[in-house]
Amino acid sequence: MQAWTKPDIPAVPGPARRLRLHDTASGGLVEVPPATGGTARMYVCGITPYDATHMGHAATYVTFDLINRLWRDAGYDVLYTQNITDVDDPLLERATATGVEWTDLAAQEIQLFRDDMTALRVIPPQHYIGVVESIDLVAGAVEDLKQAGAVYAVDGDLYFAVKADPAFGGVSNYDRDTMRELFAERGGDPDRDGKQDPLDSLLWRHERPGEPAWDSALGRGRPGWHVECSAIALKYLGMSFDVQGGGSDLIFPHHEMSASGAQVATGEHPFARAYVHQGMVGLDGEKMSKSKGNLVLVSKERLGGVDPMAIRLALLAHHYRTDWFWTSSDLADAQARLDVWRGAIGRGAGPDGGAAVDAVRAALANDLDSASALAAMDTWSTTEGEDPDAPALITQAVDALLGVKL
Known part of the structure; x- marks a missing residue:
């Protein structure tokens, strides 16, 4: 499946920092350079394509975009894979409720997601893989588990x-x-009769009347949720890749089950070297979710005239592991910050740009402390200076490291 347009990423002079991230599995900070060679490998779970793209989605993909950018700044090649769960019960239920063909709904929402990611200047994955195009791959993974x-x-x-x-x-x-x-x-079924353990997870759902299904060596049906990510990650990244990412609501069961399936299928461990999770974004005191219908959509804000860079700054103002609630002031504060930064660039000179860039790099390398990185930029933008080269350097660094185009 086609991803979206890659933004230009300028090179930034000066020494990069080694990235440390919080690993859910170990509960501590770990360094996450590539295990071998010069290629960093990352898998981030993609959307189920309906009601895309809300701010919870956007926060997640901006977070992992920071990791991508920091690895590139440090000189690594990055191999990034993302799936799309383009057939699943919630998608089918929404299609039925709205009277739209599920394939049309999925295509519409995937394109909307692409447009939002392009606007937010998120670096696309090299492998953007749908479940529908991976039926044989998933069936093969189930056969490995059978063996x-x-x-x-x-x-x-x-x-x-x-x-x-x-x-x-x-x-x-x-x-x-x-x-x-x-x-x-x-999405699990712990109380289903006939299961050996309430926590055992569905790998393959045999065909039901009125539901999409595909022929495979397993019979006619469709994949379960967790095995799709195991199969796609193993195909395009292999075992023991560097970062498995997604929202904190995926820690269990999705990331637990995906890891276990891959580990049993291959006889190797671990599935990923670090499990990194984005906190939940809420609205008015509740989790922002499709089921609640309380979504703030990137596309709606964009089409309403909001600068996508202000949206990105609003997301970066919060530490990725923190749960937080979107408010009407988030965009206003972000737009004001963006205006100050752009105004400082337009002065034609400023304080030492190298020190500011180093501060941004240090903050981001410390478990993606984006709030401190923004604060370093605020300080630079509101301080007088006479270095004529500083604005150009800051423009490059903010673009390359934070993904914000000034």
């Missing part, structure tokens, strides 16, 4: 037996009661 003795059937549906992975639970570190509760809330 490992980790698959069983319930009324024709195929399930992954989590007991097959001794490391199961090592991503989230949740207790079983918490796992079961979250599994029920987030």
